[in-house]
Amino acid sequence: MSNLSKHDPYYLEFSRKVKELRSLIKQGSVNDTTSPIQQAPKRARQANQPSSDEVAKKTAGRRLPAEIVLSVIRYLPFKDRALNTGVCRAWRNWIRGCPLLWTHLDLTPYKNKLTTAGAISLFRNAGRHLESVRLDDCKKLTSPAFSTLSSGRPNLKVLSISDIYGSLPAEQIPKLVDSFKNSLTELTLQRTKIDDDGLKLIMWSCLKLESLDVSNCDISGIGIVRGFEKVIKYAKMSKKPVEDVIARNSLKKLDVSFCPLVGNPFLVGIASLCPNLEDLRVERCSSIRVSGMFHLHKLRNLKSIILRGTETKEEGGVSLEAVLYSLADNLRQLSTIAFSHSQHVYDAPVIQLVNKCPLSHVYFKSCVWITGASIEALAQSKITNLVHVVLSACPAVNMDSVITLLMNSRKSLKNLDLSNNAWVDDRCFPVLAMCYMMVRVDFSKCDNVTGVGILQWADEAKAFWKRTGWRPSLSWVGLNDCNKISLNSATTLRSGIGRPVFVDYRFH
Amino acid sequence: MSKTVRLTSSDGQDFNVVSEIANQSVLIKNMLEDIGDNADDNPIPLPNVSASILQKVIDYATYHKDDPPVPADEDSKPKSSDDIEDWDRDFMNVDQGTLFELILAANYLDMKALLDLGCKTVANMIKGKTVEEIRKIFNIVNDFTPEEEEQIRKENEWCEDR
Numbered sequence: 001m002s003n004l005s006k007h008d009p010y011y012l013e014f015s016r017k018v019k020e021l022r023s024l025i026k027q028g029s030v031n032d033t034t035s036p037i038q039q040a041p042k043r044a045r046q047a048n049q050p051s052s053d054e055v056a057k058k059t060a061g062r063r064l065p066a067e068i069v070l071s072v073i074r075y076l077p078f079k080d081r082a083l084n085t086g087v088c089r090a091w092r093n094w095i096r097g098c099p100l101l102w103t104h105l106d107l108t109p110y111k112n113k114l115t116t117a118g119a120i121s122l123f124r125n126a127g128r129h130l131e132s133v134r135l136d137d138c139k140k141l142t143s144p145a146f147s148t149l150s151s152g153r154p155n156l157k158v159l160s161i162s163d164i165y166g167s168l169p170a171e172q173i174p175k176l177v178d179s180f181k182n183s184l185t186e187l188t189l190q191r192t193k194i195d196d197d198g199l200k201l202i203m204w205s206c207l208k209l210e211s212l213d214v215s216n217c218d219i220s221g222i223g224i225v226r227g228f229e230k231v232i233k234y235a236k237m238s239k240k241p242v243e244d245v246i247a248r249n250s251l252k253k254l255d256v257s258f259c260p261l262v263g264n265p266f267l268v269g270i271a272s273l274c275p276n277l278e279d280l281r282v283e284r285c286s287s288i289r290v291s292g293m294f295h296l297h298k299l300r301n302l303k304s305i306i307l308r309g310t311e312t313k314e315e316g317g318v319s320l321e322a323v324l325y326s327l328a329d330n331l332r333q334l335s336t337i338a339f340s341h342s343q344h345v346y347d348a349p350v351i352q353l354v355n356k357c358p359l360s361h362v363y364f365k366s367c368v369w370i371t372g373a374s375i376e377a378l379a380q381s382k383i384t385n386l387v388h389v390v391l392s393a394c395p396a397v398n399m400d401s402v403i404t405l406l407m408n409s410r411k412s413l414k415n416l417d418l419s420n421n422a423w424v425d426d427r428c429f430p431v432l433a434m435c436y437m438m439v440r441v442d443f444s445k446c447d448n449v450t451g452v453g454i455l456q457w458a459d460e461a462k463a464f465w466k467r468t469g470w471r472p473s474l475s476w477v478g479l480n481d482c483n484k485i486s487l488n489s490a491t492t493l494r495s496g497i498g499r500p501v502f503v504d505y506r507f508h
Numbered sequence: 509m510s511k512t513v514r515l516t517s518s519d520g521q522d523f524n525v526v527s528e529i530a531n532q533s534v535l536i537k538n539m540l541e542d543i544g545d546n547a548d549d550n551p552i553p554l555p556n557v558s559a560s561i562l563q564k565v566i567d568y569a570t571y572h573k574d575d576p577p578v579p580a581d582e583d584s585k586p587k588s589s590d591d592i593e594d595w596d597r598d599f600m601n602v603d604q605g606t607l608f609e610l611i612l613a614a615n616y617l618d619m620k621a622l623l624d625l626g627c628k629t630v631a632n633m634i635k636g637k638t639v640e641e642i643r644k645i646f647n648i649v650n651d652f653t654p655e656e657e658e659q660i661r662k663e664n665e666w667c668e669d670r
Contacts, residue, residue, distance in 0.1 A: 140666075
């Protein structure tokens with residue numbers, strides 16, 4: 001019967017559900033009223049079961065069966081899906097009875113409107129099939145919503161409850177998370193009132209957790225370390241080899257950015273206990289010191305490290321340089337690095353990093369000691385997949401090195417931020433026109449970029465497209481506060497390339 | 509020389525279609541495999557598809573004959589319905605009765621791409637509409653009791669705009 005791909009598990013479950021419903025309809029326990037006739041509403045209500053032959057004859061061609069209605073509903077956002085349960089009995093049964101429409105509930109777009117009753121009804125629709133739920137900042141939810149959520153969800157893998165603190169007090173968070181301990185892989189608790197004790201409980205119970213985001217919380221992160229230590233203690237007690245337990249630590253992604261209390265004890269603990277960590281974000285963790293960062297070289301699987309805004313002054317004989325050299329030597333998979341306002345990032349260690357690591361995302365903001373030498377090294381390195389470069393407010397870099405960089409990475413570079421630099425001028429445009437993968441470019445506050453250059457860029461990009469057949473990917477350009485650019489040039493750029501480009505242009 | 513297939517609509521009209529195009533319908537493709545080489549002699553009856561709809565289906569299949577097969581999708585996140593090509597949008601710009609007939613035909617003939625297109629079109633029609641408007645589109649009568657309506661309204665309060 002099912003016309004849809006036999007290999008599509010969604011449709012298989014789908015067809016099974018529909019068959020179930022069909023047999024229920026035959027038994028008369030579910031009302032099959034796809035399109036009862038307009039002219040006989042009373043009869044429909046009283047009889048509760050219009051003769052389906054009658055209906056079929058008069059509305060032939062208009063009667064859409066369950067699987068088609070559900071296929072249509074699948075294209076609708078959650079708000080419309082829920083709304084359609086109020087159309088008629090049949091639709092209500094079909095839509096509510098198809099749990100696969102409700103397995104991934106991203107309800108953050110409805111944060112201002114979603115009520116507790118609404119949420120409870122959505123959770124009920126999903127039933128045991130609920131796999132992912134995001135309730136960030138859903139202001140109207142009260143505790144009954146969370147208790148309904150917590151029971152009977154053996155498949156819940158993703159939970160995001162950022163910004164929820166009114167209706168879910170800090171003590172309740174570990175309890176809620178604990179209900180999903182056997183399946184949870186991703187947990188987001190940004191800006192909640194979770195504390196280190198709560199984190200310890202969470203890390204101890206959720207042994208499959210791969211991604212944890214507790215940025216902007218009042219924690220020192222030591223709770224995470226204590227949680228892992230407790231797991232090890234229990235392993236020792238049951239005579240399991242400790243190295244195996246550590247090697248099996250599931251955590252891959254950890255974000256503790258903007259937590260001012262996160263410091264060295266956290267870094268030291270994580271470096272020893274989370275060997276599988278791939279992505280670590282400690283942006284603006286003001287209690288971290290360079291000596292703690294030195295331990296990061298132990299995380300051999302680290303692909304991404306965001307150290308923006310952390311303290312990098314030399315202390316106890318350890319300098320940021322030394323740290324970066326050790327990272328370059330040990331982290332063979334490092335692809336993302338980020339520094340900002342870091343006064344102590346010099347060329348030499350950066351050149352080591354670009355020569356030894358397969359970098360694809362390089363973020364330097366307000367790094368006053370980075371010069372053209374680093375950029376030249378980046379351009380000449382073996383790196384083939386450079387995707388995102390930020391060189392915002394880096395006054396010691398120069399245009400020539402960036403031009404070389406653009407030339408060598410024109411087949412991969414998608415995102416470029418050169419904002420706030422006086423050395424950026426029109427010379428970059430001919431080569432920029434050949435960067436056909438480029439999606440976003442930011443020239444905000446670059447006072448030496450002129451309207452003439454912008455127009456040249458548009459013309460040459462269009463010509464390049466014609467010549468090579470490679471479509472440009474450009475969709476966003478930042479030109480805020482560029483003193484030498486007029487509204488005219490900004491407007492011309494919008495369609496000048498041959499495809500619509502959003503130009504962010506404000507002039508004070 | 510590619511084979512042609514004879515298809516007969518519900519109202520008795522015959523259509524000769526190149527088998528490569530006809531095979532976009534999994535139903536027809538399977539039937540042809542079952543019949544084997546006798547396809548030329550035996551027209552395939554399609555009792556659920558009228559001639560006018562069958563013609564439209566053939567037009568669609570002809571335009572899309574070189575398309576790669578539609579991948580099966582396991583995602584249960586809301587799928588995008590904004591990516592309808594211009595030709596497809598014009599093709600679907602028909603009266604509602606025809607639209608529904610096309611969807612039913614695509615369902616019967618097992619043509620995923622056309623079915624998806626039809627469903628996307630209908631989804632775009634009902635997105636953002638109120639329950640009453642949706643009932644009108646599908647010619648559906650409200651068969652809830654007042655108490656049920658009240659319960660549903662409370663549950664779905666968050667869905668309403670303003």
